[in-house]
Amino acid sequence: MNKNTLNDLRNQLEGSLELDKLSRSLYATDASVYRKVPLGVAFPKNENDIQKLVRFAQKHNIGLIPRTAGTSLAGQCVGEGLVVDVSRYMTEIIEVNEKEKTVRLQPGVIRDELNIFLEKHNLFFGPNTSTSNRCMIGGMVGNNSSGTTSIQYGVTRDKVIQLKTILTDGSIVTFKALTPEAYKDKMKLESLEGKIYRDIYEELKNPDTQKKIKGGFPKESIHRRNTGYAIDALIASSLYDPSKENINICKLLCGSEGTLAFTTEITLQLDEIPPSFSAMVVTHYNTLEDSLKDVVPVMNHNLHLCEMMDKVILDCTLNNKEQMANRFFVKGDPAALLMLELKDDTAQGLEKQLEELLQTINNSGLSYAHPILREEDINKAIVLRKAGLGLLGNMVGDRKAVACIEDTAVALEDLKEFIDEFSQIMKEFGQKAVYYAHAGAGELHLRPILNL
Ligand SMILES: Cc1cc2nc3c(=O)[nH]c(=O)nc-3n(C[C@H](O)[C@H](O)[C@H](O)COP(=O)(O)OP(=O)(O)OC[C@H]3O[C@@H](n4cnc5c(N)ncnc54)[C@H](O)[C@@H]3O)c2cc1C
Structure with a gap:
């Protein structure tokens, strides 16, 4: 597109339009692997500016790529038209x-x-x-x-x-x-x-x-x-x-x-802000399958969190000085953990919920330990869980957990079968994988450990 045409647009905006190489390169990616250099990057000041940008795009048959923080993982903010970043001025x-x-x-x-x-x-x-x-x-x-x-x-x-x-x-x-x-x-x-x-x-x-x-x-x-x-x-x-x-x-x-x-x-x-009394039960399993079997019964409780960590990801926290301290609750060498958090407005209500959850866990008998965490200890466990993704990058050797099957969600009752099938595919290729995150939502991050 003719530079003068874009300059004319720039003169009409109350906000700004950057057309230099550096700005365009900075906005050529989001958090994904994709890259396309846009024509320019607009920072609209208000609705009026966006209207002008939309009419311009329509007239010249180019794309507009709305953008806020640009943390998308699948190229949502990447394109050849004009990137329109509303994070600078439209923050009220x-x-x-x-x-x-x-x-x-x-x-x-x-x-x-x-x-x-x-x-x-x-x-x-x-x-x-x-x-x-x-x-x-x-x-x-x-x-x-x-x-x-x-x-x-x-x-x-x-x-x-x-x-x-x-x-x-x-x-x-x-x-x-x-x-x-x-x-x-x-x-x-x-x-x-x-x-x-x-x-x-x-x-x-x-x-x-x-x-x-x-x-x-x-x-x-x-x-x-x-x-x-x-x-x-x-x-x-x-x-x-x-x-x-x-x-x-x-x-x-x-x-x-x-x-x-x-x-x-x-x-x-x-x-309303979540209830202030909370407790977390961390169930420990000898096999991944057992942890998946427990997801359906525990989800019958009013859980605020049901997150999984497997052995691969837990082992990545072993050599990390900061995360070592957050592993204080891990008993033995589990193949998988479930972090189950309950919340209630009263201490008595919380104890009642906890008792019922422990009953379910005991009835299934699949876990070999289930320590109960309170107060600051819960945050430490959550920090450990959040750190897992980043620490996967520290795997020693050429084999790495590759992010290629992210965010796949299935119905809870299908989770075990889905994971069994996936593990079977891995087995046929002689590969292992990492399994972790949102078990209670039927959504696990599955990262094959590959030597690319
Ligand atoms: C390490 C990591 C972890 C992540 N974890 C999660 C997670 O747990 N859950 C999750 O859902 N996602 C996750 N994501 C993906 C991403 O962070 C989220 O989806 C986030 O909410 C996107 O917000 P953003 O401001 O970065 O949006 P952007 O990436 O800027 O935009 C997202 C989409 O919205 C469109 N858009 C933005 N503004 C407008 C507008 N004004 N009008 C019309 N369309 C607009 C964009 O065009 C784009 O398609 C993760 C990403 C990373 C890098």
Whole structure:
């Protein structure tokens, strides 16, 4: 593209547009292995700037790549058009509604900073990625992010109530839950917004289409998933089935990785700060299979955390000075551990929950030890679990745990069979793998240990 054309655009923006080689190189990657050098990097100051960028992109037929912290793992922020980084100026927390437990904010607010701000309101935003100290809400919506807390607080899609967006024609449109009547009123609009409502209705109304979508998507019980656009969430609405909740296009936008609209404001449903009394039981197993068998019964309890670490990852913490201290609770040489955290508003309530969980663990009889951790010890165990991923890089020798089968989620009842099949494949190739992380959500990180 002609440099003058881009310079003209730059002159129209209140924010900035960087066209130099260094800026373009810096924004050529995210946290993935992909790389494409963009035409330039825009830092919009406000909605007006984004409208100008969208209209420019439309006129010149180039892509816009919305970006917040750029911690995406699959090239979501990589492209040849203009990267639009909203993390510099669009960082305002606009309004908290304590009664409704909601917050309205701009996309560039950092997840952990939001929760620090919300503390005084006794509220918090549940979804919790490993990158929560730097990732931003715009990107969490884009990726439908989740993390260790998803078994208790759900994924980002569950929390998005309303999105203010800019569509491809530059129009500003707010999406939120609509009754079937309100939806049909929207269909009458003569605008791109009206066309979106009409097209979605027409495309999805046929029962055969709905059947195919339901058949093609993963089981409803698999909560953590981003299998393309969430059209299954649209058909599960009162527009097509009176027994369901009202349709909300935000469910489709959430997880659409910036490909459908540019978000300028987000309204989130919040939760009350988690109960203050907690205890963690760490079950120890002689085999990986035994740990997986225990996941289903323990998940019948109201767990706030159900995370797994296997021997390979535990061994990586052995030679690390800092993490040695956090291994204080490990008994013997387990093939796998499950970290099971309970929380309650009262000490008595917590003891009751703990007693019931221990009963389940004893009944299954699969674990050989189950120490109970309290207070600061729980944080140490969580630090050990979080450190595992980074420490995998310290494996001695040429064989390394390669990140090539990340974030695969299955229904809990299928977890053991899925892992058995995976282990069988590894065995056939004479390979071993690392198994760890979100067992309670049916999602394990599986890293084959390969000499590349
Ligand atoms: C070490 C590591 C651990 C991770 N752990 C987790 C984890 O536990 N759980 C998890 O879910 N993810 C995880 N991730 C992936 C990533 O960190 C998260 O998905 C994070 O929430 C992305 O936020 P971000 O601000 O970096 O978004 P970005 O990467 O900047 O953007 C994410 C997507 O949102 C789109 N987007 C951003 N802003 C807007 C906007 N204003 N309008 C429209 N679209 C927009 C982007 O185009 C992109 O498609 C991990 C990544 C790393 C590197």
